[in-house]
Amino acid sequence: xxxxxxxxxxxxxxxEEVEVEDLAPSESGAKIKAELDELLDEIDxxxxxxxxxxxxxYIQKGGE
Amino acid sequence: MAVPIVxxxxxxxxxxxxxxxxxxxxxxxxxxASSTLVSAYVSDxxxxxxxxxxxxxxxxxxEDETPANDARGTPSPYAxxxxxxxxxxxxxxxxxxxxxxxxxxxxxxxxECRTALQALLYDRAGEEIxxxxxxxAPQFMTPGTEIVVYxxxxxxxxxxxGCHENYMLSRALPFGTLVANATAHFVTRQIFCGAGKVxxxxxxxxRDAVAFQISQxxxxxxxxxxxxxxxxxxxVNTRDEPHADSRKYRRFHVIVGDANxxxxxxxxxxxxxxxxxxxxxxxxxxxxxKFARAVPSLRAVSHDLSLSEPIEMADGxxxxxxxxxxxxYRQCAAFAESHGLEAVGPDVGExxxxxxxxxxxxxxxxxxxxxxxxxxxxxxxxxDAYRDRHGLDWDxxxxxxxxxxxxxxxxxKSLARxxxxxxxxxxxxxxxxxxxPPPDTRAWFRxxxxxxxxxxxxxxNWDSLVFDTGASSLRRVPMLEPVRGTRAHVGELFDSVTTAxxxxxxxxxx
Numbered sequence: 001x002x003x004x005x006x007x008x009x010x011x012x013x014x015x016e017e018v019e020v021e022d023l024a025p026s027e028s029g030a031k032i033k034a035e036l037d038e039l040l041d042e043i044d045x046x047x048x049x050x051x052x053x054x055x056x057x058y059i060q061k062g063g064e
Numbered sequence: 065m066a067v068p069i070v071x072x073x074x075x076x077x078x079x080x081x082x083x084x085x086x087x088x089x090x091x092x093x094x095x096x097a098s099s100t101l102v103s104a105y106v107s108d109x110x111x112x113x114x115x116x117x118x119x120x121x122x123x124x125x126x127e128d129e130t131p132a133n134d135a136r137g138t139p140s141p142y143a144x145x146x147x148x149x150x151x152x153x154x155x156x157x158x159x160x161x162x163x164x165x166x167x168x169x170x171x172x173x174x175x176e177c178r179t180a181l182q183a184l185l186y187d188r189a190g191e192e193i194x195x196x197x198x199x200x201a202p203q204f205m206t207p208g209t210e211i212v213v214y215x216x217x218x219x220x221x222x223x224x225x226g227c228h229e230n231y232m233l234s235r236a237l238p239f240g241t242l243v244a245n246a247t248a249h250f251v252t253r254q255i256f257c258g259a260g261k262v263x264x265x266x267x268x269x270x271r272d273a274v275a276f277q278i279s280q281x282x283x284x285x286x287x288x289x290x291x292x293x294x295x296x297x298x299x300v301n302t303r304d305e306p307h308a309d310s311r312k313y314r315r316f317h318v319i320v321g322d323a324n325x326x327x328x329x330x331x332x333x334x335x336x337x338x339x340x341x342x343x344x345x346x347x348x349x350x351x352x353x354k355f356a357r358a359v360p361s362l363r364a365v366s367h368d369l370s371l372s373e374p375i376e377m378a379d380g381x382x383x384x385x386x387x388x389x390x391x392x393y394r395q396c397a398a399f400a401e402s403h404g405l406e407a408v409g410p411d412v413g414e415x416x417x418x419x420x421x422x423x424x425x426x427x428x429x430x431x432x433x434x435x436x437x438x439x440x441x442x443x444x445x446x447x448d449a450y451r452d453r454h455g456l457d458w459d460x461x462x463x464x465x466x467x468x469x470x471x472x473x474x475x476x477k478s479l480a481r482x483x484x485x486x487x488x489x490x491x492x493x494x495x496x497x498x499x500x501p502p503p504d505t506r507a508w509f510r511x512x513x514x515x516x517x518x519x520x521x522x523x524x525n526w527d528s529l530v531f532d533t534g535a536s537s538l539r540r541v542p543m544l545e546p547v548r549g550t551r552a553h554v555g556e557l558f559d560s561v562t563t564a565x566x567x568x569x570x571x572x573x574x
Binding site: 036039040042043046047048049050051052053054055057058059060061062063064 | 076078079080082086087088094166167168169171214218219220221223224225226228293294297319445446449450453461462464465466468469476477479482483484
């Protein structure tokens with residue numbers, strides 16, 4: 001379908017990289033950075049241990 | 065003529081069976097697992113001697129189910145209407161909700177609610193019901209295995225399951241007017257109610273062609289209007305099954321939304337939509353935003369984290385999703401002034417307008433400032449920070465795993481529960497809503513009958529209850545008015561009777 005081809009052209013990975021940089025610095029300040037660091041340390045302990053296997057085995061049937 | 069907006073939300077949950085502590089279970093069947101989950105919950109209630117009495121007896125009554133009816137008139141012979149699967153587990157709970165197995169997923173439909181805040185409360189109660197089900201299910205399973213449930217909409221591999229909303233509108237509203245105005249909101253509201261997703265699942269497109277997008281669901285929509293929910297999904301669904309007096313009411317069935325972990329996002333999704341539909345229902349919309357091509361625009365908005373991409377409109381102009389949202393907000397605020405907010409509940413209506421405005425302002429100035437309110441922002445911020453710390457590509461399995469784990473319903477595992485999301489409802493109220501019905505719709509009558517007379521009820525559905533009181537024939541009590549059967553309406557009557565037979569006799573004479 002033409003609309004899909006267009007999306008493919010419009011959204012190469014590079015474009016996303018630019019957007020990521022646009023968004024990230026808006027939260028400046030050491031406090032926010034420290035909070036995020038703390039959160040990342042905390043979640044490291046609860047993350048699924050084998051991400052690859054977990055993602056692979058998470059298979060659903062369509063619903064609705 | 066405007067009617068009070070009665071609303072509700074139905075969520076299909078992702079489900080997996082695994083070994084305790086991790087690891088896939090070979091040959092697990094999601095349909096069987098979903099049945100185990102629902103049955104385990106119902107049997108746990110019975111063990112506690114509270115709730116649904118002899119719940120297995122109260123079946124779902126399919127007599128009035130007509131999912132193939134099309135709001136546009138004659139159904140298309142090429143349309144695939146959803147099948148009603150009457151053989152699967154179905155439970156009606158004392159809070160007025162329906163908990164059942166739909167295809168290969170456990171699904172919970174909240175009771176009919178009068179406001180977005182109330183529907184949020186019952187959606188949260190639904191989460192707690194699923195969580196409790198997970199906790200009690202292992203006693204019915206192979207030792208060492210467990211069920212884990214996820215409140216999301218996609219497996220990341222091209223399979224999607226839905227979170228549907230329902231709004232009661234007046235039958236007199238022309239369907240075409242509804243479609244055009246609803247579409248404008250559905251394409252653009254995702255900027256605050258999207259749940260966020262790593263990658264894309266568009267067929268024929270590389271998964272990593274999109275790093276991160278706003279909506280879980282946008283990839284799965286292919287039509288602007290239609291009857292289907294599983295194939296060629298439409299932005300506006302035309303299922304015409306009012307579960308109420310069809311001469312007066314229409315039930316607008318919305319399938320385009322994401323399931324939200326954030327209470328603010330769920331509240332805004334239901335609140336802005338019911339308010340906007342009240343405006344449209346009252347004939348008070350002064351500007352309709354028509355897209356040149358709604359389906360590609362739905363995807364483009366989801367893929368545009370900068371919220372600045374122009375959308376091509378039917379008249380040749382362009383607008384951004386934010387601009388369209390501001391204009392829909394403006395019309396709703398004007399409606400509040402001119403008509404009042406009775407249709408959506410005055411206090412909750414004010415709360416919706418206030419939150420809507422502040423979130424649009426936040427999205428305009430600094431989306432990341434909303435990381436404590438919106439799912440897609442919270443998820444993006446977390447995953448981006450993790451990506452940054454470990455130098456990962458967006459397609460890395462660790463980020464995709466975190467995307468899934470964000471939606472894990474177990475508080476000890478859920479990432480959504482760790483990112484500091486603001487809450488709007490009190491946990492004590494959520495716990496109470498697991499068994500008590502909302503007082504101001506017919507769900508109150510349904511719930512109270514189940515609490516008090518479950519042994520005499522042989523079947524239930526949205527708009528009727530069937531009793532067997534030992535008389536020569538079964539008695540069907542119709543409930544075609546969703547705002548009758550409230551506590552205010554039948555509370556005294558309930559207090560004055562001790563048996564179902566008495567209740568029916570008094571209903572007949574009142």
